[in-house]
Amino acid sequence: MTDPVGATFAALADPSRRRMLSLMGGSGATATELARELPITRQAVAKHLSQLASAGLVAPTRQGRETRYRITPEPLEDAVAWIVQAGGEWDDRLARLGAYVRDDRTA
Amino acid sequence: MADDTAVEREITVPVEPERAWELVTDPEHLERWFARHVELDPIPGAPVRVVDDDGAERHGVVEEVEAPRRIQFVWYAPPDGPPSTVEIEVAPDAGGSRISVTERELITMEAVGHVTAGPSSRGDLLALAA
Numbered sequence: 622m623t624d625p626v627g628a629t630f631a632a633l634a635d636p637s638r639r640r641m642l643s644l645m646g647g648s649g650a651t652a653t654e655l656a657r658e659l660p661i662t663r664q665a666v667a668k669h670l671s672q673l674a675s676a677g678l679v680a681p682t683r684q685g686r687e688t689r690y691r692i693t694p695e696p697l698e699d700a701v702a703w704i705v706q707a708g709g710e711w712d713d714r715l716a717r718l719g720a721y722v723r724d725d726r727t728a
Numbered sequence: 729m730a731d732d733t734a735v736e737r738e739i740t741v742p743v744e745p746e747r748a749w750e751l752v753t754d755p756e757h758l759e760r761w762f763a764r765h766v767e768l769d770p771i772p773g774a775p776v777r778v779v780d781d782d783g784a785e786r787h788g789v790v791e792e793v794e795a796p797r798r799i800q801f802v803w804y805a806p807p808d809g810p811p812s813t814v815e816i817e818v819a820p821d822a823g824g825s826r827i828s829v830t831e832r833e834l835i836t837m838e839a840v841g842h843v844t845a846g847p848s849s850r851g852d853l854l855a856l857a858a
Binding site for chain 1: 733735737738739741742743751757760761762763810812827829831833
């Protein structure tokens, strides 16, 4: 992978893939488990998983007849940390803007 | 390409778009919601300086202005925070004005544009993003 950061963001662009990562949590998940939780087919889940694996965000481990995917923390940390931090800052700013406009109108 | 490196947020405020434009470009207003101290002129090339409540600073420059509906600036936290662009758009909305914010991390855009080895790997990235 020549561009881990770009690939990480590209993999995170899709809401289904982000949701899958959050569902995996610490213990990982199989495609079947994820398909139960998401409004997409198991086949679509498997395709997303292979994209997440290509970006180095998850790593597959065999578990009996199924493959369990676990989050690999390192590439995720930088990209997600930025998204989480920048997103949180804007949530705060826009909440203050909303309050400011309300106060201004009632003043 | 999709905004795969971006944070997007929006809010609808019960004021006319002209007023909303002032809210997002006039430091007097910005200092009531955006940050404790804001230096910003809605003029391309104008310097941007923002100081948060915790003293954290960000410096930047205004890149694009389409008054009264769109302003974009680039900023970073000195000395070496990752630069990002902030685009703020104002549009009329049923409830008044919709203010949309998109912040994009620039390093990643550069990485996608320059670091990848040519068109084929870039195609792979886009396929991944699709």
